[in-house]
Amino acid sequence: MEKPKENIRGKRNSGRRGSSFARVKPEFDQKILDIRRVTRVVAGGRRFSFSVALVAGDKKGSVGLGLGKAGDTALAINKALRNAKKNMIKLNLTKTMSIPHELSAKFSSSYVILMPNKGRGLVAGSVIRDIVKLSGMKDITGKILSNSKNKLNNAKAVFKALSQISSKYTKPLPESVVIANKEKEAAPAE
Numbered sequence: 001m002e003k004p005k006e007n008i009r010g011k012r013n014s015g016r017r018g019s020s021f022a023r024v025k026p027e028f029d030q031k032i033l034d035i036r037r038v039t040r041v042v043a044g045g046r047r048f049s050f051s052v053a054l055v056a057g058d059k060k061g062s063v064g065l066g067l068g069k070a071g072d073t074a075l076a077i078n079k080a081l082r083n084a085k086k087n088m089i090k091l092n093l094t095k096t097m098s099i100p101h102e103l104s105a106k107f108s109s110s111y112v113i114l115m116p117n118k119g120r121g122l123v124a125g126s127v128i129r130d131i132v133k134l135s136g137m138k139d140i141t142g143k144i145l146s147n148s149k150n151k152l153n154n155a156k157a158v159f160k161a162l163s164q165i166s167s168k169y170t171k172p173l174p175e176s177v178v179i180a181n182k183e184k185e186a187a188p189a190e
Contacts (some may be wrong), residue, residue, distance in 0.1 A: 019099035019153040028064075028082055030058040031130045034151040035073065053152045054080035056088070057134030063095075065131075065159050067152070089159070089166040091135060098139045105161035110153040114161055127154045135162070 019091055034053040039046050050073045057063035066084030070076040092099055096118070104113040112128065117139050124132055124142030132140055 028058055029134055030054055030056040033127055033155055045150050050076045052076040052080040054084055055131050055134055056081060056084040059136035061091045061093050061136055062088050063135035065155055092165050092167055097137055099165060103161040103164050105157050107157035107160050108153045109146055110148040110157040112157045112161055113145060114142050115141045117141040130168055131158050
């Protein structure tokens with residue numbers, strides 16, 4: 001009995017290089033809040049560039065806002081993502097992945113308020129919804145109390161409010177309290 005002829009050229013992969021590798025899942029999910037085309041008038045005519053506002057988060061309590069500007073949208077998105085990773089804040093959330101108390105903040109003409117709302121789910125619109133979803137928070141009500149339609153200013157106001165509960169801005173315990181707690185743990189129980 002004869003062996004079947006083997007394909008001399010080898011396995012085909014439909015023209016793609018490296019198709020056997022699985023695509024790696026990114027560490028952060030991202031959502032583009034706003035893309036703007038900006039025009040600069042120069043002697044030779046008009047020059048166009050793009051400005052991208054983007055929010056990135058891991059849905060585990062970390063979220064960041066980034067702004068990227070470039071001549072191409074893809075480059076602007078990459079710059080915005082890099083900027084969002086650089087400006088990432090870690091939030092101190094409750095066990096139910098909500099905020100511990102009411103938060104409010106004002107940035108420019110934007111004024112936002114965030115409230116914990118047990119059992120209601122996420123009740124928020126526009127920019128607040130995107131930021132809260134990517135941070136992984138649940139049971140929150142958010143409201144934009146100003147008439148500002150500027151998405152970037154609204155997002156910055158939300159981040160200003162969230163920075164009140166972020167680990168970056170919360171004060172650590174005084175050293176004397178930490179030392180007293182360690183001594184208490186080290187003492188044998190009677």
